[in-house]
Amino acid sequence: MTRFEDITVVVQGPVQTFQDREQEAGITQKCLESVRTYLPGATVILSTWPDQELDGLDYDELVISPDPGPNIRNFHKDGSPQYYNNNRQIVSTLAGLKQVKTPYAIKLRSDNFLTGNAFVALQQQFPERGESLRFLRERVVVSNVFTRRYAKGFQVAFHLSDFFYYGLTEDLLRIWDLQLLEDLPLSQAASNRGGPGGFPIDCTQMFWLRTLNKVYPDIRLTGLLDNRPEVLAQSDQCYANNLVIGSPEDIGLGLCQKFSGNARIARTKGKCAQWQFFEWKDLYRRYCQPDYRPDVTALHRLKLFLTRLIHVFPTRLETSVRLRKG
Template sequence: MSDFSDISVVVQGPVQSFQDREQEPGITQKCLESVRRHLPGSTLILSTWPGQELAGLDFDRLVISDDPGSNVRFFGRDGAPHRFNNNRQIVSTREGLKEVTTKYAVKLRSDNYLTGNNFVALQRAYPKRTSTHCFLKERVVVSNVFTRQYAKGFRVPFHLSDFFYFGLTEDLKALWDLALFDDAQDPIRDSEDTLFTDYPPDCTQMFWIKALRKFDSSLSINGLLDRSPLKMNQSDLCFANNLIIASPPELGLGLCQKFLGTARISRTKGQCAQWQHWEWQEIYRRYCDPDFPKAPASVKANLFLKRLVHVHPVKLETLFKLHKIRRISESGSIK
């Protein structure tokens, strides 16, 4: 395929370092140039903030949104507010997608870039679906970077990356036309001990759950490790029926330097905690297409051994920490 005129790419985020977020010099220019190279004919939309230096950048449309600022999701055990850029991500993505008029769209962070266009063919490679938890019109292709199978040694539900999305524009709009997160107000009522059963949910879990609840309001989590059999099954069904999960090389996605080299997510420990494409294929086979080929036993064994070394030993550490936190919390309540 040499013409991608039915695709728009929303590059969202800061162009340079912005507020408390560092940005690799020149990465947004590299991002925009990569779209021109790998998706010729596509429409390129840059969605960013006021005051960014735009000279020399190549795009078709520019969206400038007022900065909503960081949001306070909860207060720590020391009473300090924990701030995140969740609302900034929602605004820059949502407002950029509003400008899309093509059938398909890409959501691409301004600090990542394309190395190919494999994701286009990948999106059409898995046609079968089941009726249960089938919310989107077509599958959306996402990156496995930060799409975690495991966190703190345990399998976790709904842990979907926010790095990269490709699919029908109406599906991406459904996933990112989200209300902003309200700020936590009270250090007691909105503390992490009061709000969550274990650890606070990851931001990526919150985005995905917030979107899914538009289709099924019963879906929820109350902590990073809120992993009952029901919720794990719901999570797998949502992944199998609405997404395709693949690694950056399989997609044609490049990452900025802070996610490479010795970064935690690039080390073996981080990579083997993520969903692998063949693992997604396994749940696709389980729920959608029983005739789809199984992954080779050698591939399964290799990942099992890596997780045995790098992932599962963390369970004991997590259980000890949670026990300690509960004891401290209970002693504080008694006082």
């Protein structure tokens, strides 16, 4: 088992409300304290922005980066730009990871926290790997929150969460060493939507595609709902051969109020649209270890199907109507 002393936790993001991004009071202190509780001996790097209030925060190393500002990926119907914090996430994550000296690292948002350390064992629990679209040296553990299997009623590809990553430091750097995004010109807004009436690629898809394209430049998505069979197969193979996808309970991750309680992603409709841990295990069996048997009952599979039948699949009709209208 990996020693906690071999792990560095990069806590990235704002400490307080920053540039109109609201932050739950005291959440970063809770985050840092949870690392000390569940990973005693691990190194903690806080990677944040200038002029943050740092009193009382327990970290080993501080990284302050110039704020790159928000980036424009889309436009509203009235032509006004939609702003995202993609470049901020790249900057704070990469700046922290570049200071890591231990063999293993964690990328943890400053508004989330640990509830355990099960991810350490999970990372080594699935040793077999296939060769197809395998590009990381070891597996990386990620959260299923926002790792969507379905969006707007349809299957989606490469929709990988950006909340939590645990694995070899070199693998996390391979994932997050990304160029900053340039603002999308208004003239390209229509082509960015995945066709008439379509939906643009999600931010999480964008991050993963930019990582993959460094190794596999031919992998492309036309939009959020580009679910051609060959694209879904590529996505499944990437997940199976490079990752472990588990729920917060499976890996030991706590979420801030924005993503828990009554938040949309935490409701039944949001949770059942995500990849489930046993579904990732199905991929592991299919692409890596054919004799592996996921520890899930037929009743559990049936319950998930029925839940999706109620909460996910009916949305396809609404989406299809919108796509036809253009």
